[in-house]
Amino acid sequence: MNMLVPSALWWLLAAVPVVALFFLRRRFRVHEVPALVFWLQTERQARFGQFGRRLRRWLSLLVELLIVLALVAALTEPARPGTGRELTLVLDDSATMQTVEAGGRTRFALAKDVVLDRLNHAPSGAAVTLVLAGRPPKLLVSGETRPERVRAALLSSRPREVNPQFDRAIALAERRRSTRSTPLIVVSDDVEDPARSAPGVEWLGIGQRHPNVGIAAIAAAEGAPGLDIILYQSGCTGVTAVLTISSGERQLAQTSVSLQQGPTVAHLGADLAPGQPFKVQLGPPDAFTLDNTAYGMWPSPATARIDLVTNGNLFLTAALEQPDAELRTLTWPQWQPEATRIAVLDHPPPGLRLNRHGRFLVIGGTDPFGLLGNEPGREDLTPSQWRPDHPVLRDVDLLQWHVTRTAGFGSPPAAQVLVRAGEVPLIFSVLDRDDPTDPQCGFAAVFVNFDFSDSDVVLRAAFPVFLWNTVEWLIGRRPEDDQIASGTGTPLSFGARYSRPERVTAPSGCEVSAYLDEGRLTLPFPEEAGFYTAGASPHQAIRAVNYVPDGRVTGVAEPQSSIVAHTSWALFDWPYWLLLVAGAGMLLLVELVLFQSRVVRLD
């Protein structure tokens, strides 16, 4: 009998506190009484004699120690010595295993043949454990003795578009083996790293060395419409590649690029509409075709439609006039509220009453919504506290601001104060949206508790920054919306506006899970290239991802061939924490049953 985890014998020390607790709990306080006659007049006392009581007492300790021993035995994972009837294999199913070798077969298909060959030569009834080494590793079969099941599981597997994770895969396989002295077999196309040469592990190389050209990244071109494509070449020189960009069935542009060893930036001119998905194709195809195609989506920032209602504040007009903004400058009699436009209300007059629906920037004057309390105006204030992480105050320097007189707004309880001077709120926001994922629904407003004419804010460089931060926050636009969404690796991240985890549809049509990470939906393990779709509502976006490996030349070493067969069986296949919880529960049960029933009960 061998122990797979002999270090777990340290858990035997757990018997010490068990014994100590046993004696501590049973250390009865001696109390002398004149007579025991009435204490002894119980049925239980009469039934169990002194010997019985003593036996029950020590039985309690005995059972508790047996539980500890059983627990330690389970943790040490005892196993019989190998009998030559076990086969443990780790199969690399990472993306590079899709490389086409001479003869037109992929490396993964060749690796399957190697595994099947080992299976055919294994002794009859051998227990087979097969682990896939992609990220994350997967246990394909464990201790399976029926060859047909192993073959079916192997044939149903396919390479995943992920990097390999050999250390975890080998650790997973090690836990299924009976002894550490026998090697396990790793079948992979990536066996060159000497750091991976661990004792007890034998590597079987698959495939040949090939040169590779792939798309590493995509970015929006600066200065000219189109894309900058970053290509990476390894293992060859002087290759001329053809780059083609298409959207749907329509080809948009094509160019030829002469590549050098390492990275090369190629410009691909194309006039893409906002939100338009595209596909970049790199030709001619090489042995590893996965990184020859990239998918992306042109950014689609929301257009700012602004109504500036003012009595002639030129600073505001100048700051809001931007090329990508649709600005209307109106006087108060001319203005009619429209829910689809952002209203910048400069000094609303008294008596103005507005519904709480839409998006507003209210600068001084009076409260047109009846939302704010009235506070006395304060004079000579400078900001003392603010929220630099709020989007409205991003890149805004408030240190030089000076307010001569406030408008007397009191922030309601639901408001979020962004800037305050002592206890006086200078800038605060109120957000009351019906749909948290839709910035255009409900009511959103930013209140500036002073007129710009009563401050020197308009003279500061941060003034237009603050205004546009506020407009973009009211629109719901984010800085990342201006960037090209193109996946170039894992994990895939959606720059969409979601407030909770969503189901995302993979290119194959399967639904995959996503989680919310800092306001972005993130796919932990996208395993397919192509477009991923999140939801179907107008407020949910489609983004694309393409797996591009790191451009590494895939290579092999001289094949090694030796199969060490052994068999193993584990007493328990539970996680450690479950074993510990079970042991503690049994100890508690013994305490309750044996200890509590041992005492004298007068009733």
Add this chain to the structure above:
Amino acid sequence: MPEFEFGAKDLRACQRLVYAARIATAAETAGGHRVRRSGEGSEFLDYRRYVAGDDVRRIDWTVFARLRQPYIRVVQHESVLYVSLLVDASRSMAAGTPQSKAALACRLACALAYVALGSGDHVTAGVFAETLGPLASDLRGRAALQQVVALLHGAPLGGRTDLAAAVQAFCERSRHRGLVVLISDFLQPGGYQEPIRRLLAMRFRVLAVQVLDAVDWGEGLEGALRLRDSETGQETEIIANEQHITEYRRRLRAHAEGLDAYCCRRGQFYLYAPTREECARLVARGLRQRGLLR
């Protein structure tokens, strides 16, 4: 026996007490107790009609000659009382606060002896545990109280209680019938019925004084305890909670009430003496209320 104090307060409480006359019916010789009895005596009380069975020698012939009817003279008969005090000196009597059960037992014995000696009765005192110890017999006169005190002081405290053996030894050594005062906690395993029955069979009157302390009622017991019998050393383990203590007290109360009922049914006397009570109060009130002293 532990140090105990039988002081002026106790003496004052016992100063004017005497044993009730009906106790003296067991007396044999002439003494200070006046019993209403027909026949010879020192003090005339009354006449009554002669009934069959009366001694014809007791007929007052002078009255007969005058009334032509036989009448018997009824006189005050004076008799003496023998009081025997048997005090439990086993180890279980050592417990108790503010005074030990043994100390209270000694004080009660002294008080009862003082009452008896003060009225000219005979007193016999002794202690018992596993068996009956030496007796101070036939003490008379208040000066003999010192002998009782000395006997109680000199007796060792320890051993197991064997009331039956002590009573049997007392019956064998006693020459006079009278009142036997058993002062004990009566918590011995053998029970109290058989010793009292033996005394009654020997025509003794019995006063059972049960001395108990708060510890006997389970006071202060809480948690995991190993209870050790102070006399036998026998042990048992309990988890003392309110339910257990209540049940234990119910059993002990039933035991004390059983002893009381046993004595009352047989025309005997019982006194419950908790250690928190003063000796003088127990004697002056408890025994007077029960008709033993007046």
